Amino acid sequence: MDEFDSLVNLEQTFFDAGYKDGHAHGRIHGLIEGRALGREKGYEMWEELGYYEGFASTWKAHLVFQGTEDGRITHHLNGLLELISQFPQVNPSVAQAEAGSEVDILKLLRNIRSKYKLLCASLGIRPRLHAADGSEAAQEPVDGAQVKSKKKKSIWEVNDGEGEDEEQSDRKQGQPQTLSF
Template sequence: MDFDLEELVHVEQTFYDEGYRDGYAHGRIHGLIEGRALGREKGFEMWEELGFYEGFALMWAAILEKQGRRDDRAASNIRHLLDLIAQFPKFNPSAAEPSELDIPKLFRQIRSRYKALCATLGVRPTLRAGGAAGSPDGDEDPAHSPIEDASTDSTTVWKIDNKPRARGNNDLSF
């Protein structure tokens, strides 16, 4: 019976290498599964935000159209915002087709154009589509901008036993 002493010396490294290969293969499978799930979740959040911006712009475009204001600054901002949204890819390009489009940069441009449009219209920029709103009694934290943190998944619940807030001495009672 041949006994290789060299093999006995490297037994720990052999087990380590075999465990590493098994762990790597296992991690690759689970990483793909988790990556796809996270990609779906984040993609949905991005499209929810884009849908909000597009709906906002289309609503204000209709309002300005009714008012006959087609050539003012707000209408220009609306056109630019809608053009930027139209540039956003509607499918996920495969790894075989590398894209030249910088999606985070385009998303920042869309957010900036939305904020500029809100400033032009005199409207406070918020994103209420994702559930990121102020407190239930209407007070919003000015330091927290829901537009920057659209990924919050908080559900606002009002207590049933809450008493209405006093509005002041000017209230009329009928």
């Protein structure tokens, strides 16, 4: 019966071999794509954090230069800079990750964004909020209103025939449309 088992399970044998090869191949490509995606998202987060840190540092220097000592604003500035300094700057090693000393990056990023909004409210300015994905749709308006897209002025003026009398329109019917600058 052993001679016929290999024939009966022939399809399953090839399926298992293909699955094993595909799994190994997929693991390699998954690591490569995962590393690239992680790098991209990491850069986006650091761009956002860099903006917040530059914003806070600039306002702190401005307040020191003017000699204005508003305790509430200074407290929010120092709190924002402290939260940013707690953000991890290196990838943890495997031993650190297994030890359970992981930092909840998303929670820390939410706290930083909240502190930034609080600082902007204290300063009386409108916050510029961009989520870490970098898309324009991620902008959050302060007052909850919809962000209206500004229609850009067209560079090319296209004459569509509006405002012309019938005689001019009939004459141009056979001519190609021209662009004017």
